[in-house]
Amino acid sequence: MAKQPNLYAFGDVDHLAKSLRKYLLQCQSTGVERHNAFKVAVSGGSLPTTLAKALLAPSDENGFVDFSKWEIFFADERAVPLDHEDSNYKLLKDELLDKIPADLGKPVVHPIDVKYMDDVQGMADQYQDAIMKSFAAKDSVKIPIFDLLLLGCGPDGHTCSLFPGHELLRESDAWVAPIEDSPKPPAKRITLTLPVVTHGAKIAFVATGDGKRDILRQILDTEEGRSLPCGLVNEGGAERVSWFTDTGAVEGASWEIMSDDPQFEIN
Numbered sequence: 366m367a368k369q370p371n372l373y374a375f376g377d378v379d380h381l382a383k384s385l386r387k388y389l390l391q392c393q394s395t396g397v398e399r400h401n402a403f404k405v406a407v408s409g410g411s412l413p414t415t416l417a418k419a420l421l422a423p424s425d426e427n428g429f430v431d432f433s434k435w436e437i438f439f440a441d442e443r444a445v446p447l448d449h450e451d452s453n454y455k456l457l458k459d460e461l462l463d464k465i466p467a468d469l470g471k472p473v474v475h476p477i478d479v480k481y482m483d484d485v486q487g488m489a490d491q492y493q494d495a496i497m498k499s500f501a502a503k504d505s506v507k508i509p510i511f512d513l514l515l516l517g518c519g520p521d522g523h524t525c526s527l528f529p530g531h532e533l534l535r536e537s538d539a540w541v542a543p544i545e546d547s548p549k550p551p552a553k554r555i556t557l558t559l560p561v562v563t564h565g566a567k568i569a570f571v572a573t574g575d576g577k578r579d580i581l582r583q584i585l586d587t588e589e590g591r592s593l594p595c596g597l598v599n600e601g602g603a604e605r606v607s608w609f610t611d612t613g614a615v616e617g618a619s620w621e622i623m624s625d626d627p628q629f630e631i632n
């Protein structure tokens with residue numbers, strides 16, 4: 366039987382954040398062992414707030430966050446200035462980056478190059494080059510393997526800027542692609558493509574609150590949900606995918622919920 370993603374549900378966001386922290390520390394260790402760095406792609410939306418809760422908590426028995434080893438890329442970004450309210454970079458900066466205590470070190474962060482604001486293809490190409498340099502990828506290297514992709518799930522089942530039914534879901538060459546007709550504003554964005562997302566060493570979705578319940582039930586329990594972008598990530602990433610949810614978001618779903626115990630070992 367094909368291996369399935371892991372579904373974790375917690376009573377509230379505080380408990381979720383505690384387990385997410387443990388998971389992140391495990392991913393950090395694996396990344397540092399692999400290439401002396403932790404290469405992570407981060408989404409916008411509701412994710413950065415929960416991420417900050419997990420990462421800015423005091424060090425505990427699970428270890429400490431060594432931001433000096435972190436290299437942060439954006440799983441998707443909107444083609445807006447870096448100080449614009451719609452910018453995923455600004456969101457992460459406000460929620461997390463500006464609040465990192467000096468003793469935890471400074472991550473290397475890769476924002477978009479704003480000189481390509483009117484040329485999203487150029488912006489996507491530049492971002493792909495930045496990833497290629499970081500992974501020291503020669504042309505022969507087919508795909509970058511991020512240590513972790515941190516993803517959100519929109520109410521329509523989109524993730525990154527990969528939207529249901531959009532032709533970008535079929536992109537198989539580019540690592541980063543432009544989109545000029547995003548159904549969710551702003552229309553112009555860049556996004557990691559599905560093959561890059563599904564090749565991640567680990568892939569984590571964070572989806573909380575009653576507002577996510579209907580779409581989660583669809584993704585996790587129905588045939589049509591499997592063809593939504595989040596469903597395609599589940600299919601491609603299988604057991605490398607973990608969903609961090611709260612009980613509000615998964616009530617009624619028939620998938621096995623693996624644990625709500627913060628001491629569990631994360632797959």
Ligand SMILES: O=C1O[C@H](COP(=O)(O)O)[C@@H](O)[C@H](O)[C@H]1O
Pocket residue numbers: 408409410411412441442453516517518519520523524525526549
């Ligand atoms: O537009 C976007 O939406 C998704 C989902 O956001 P959420 O607020 O529903 O969690 C987000 O993951 C993506 O990065 C963002 O650009």
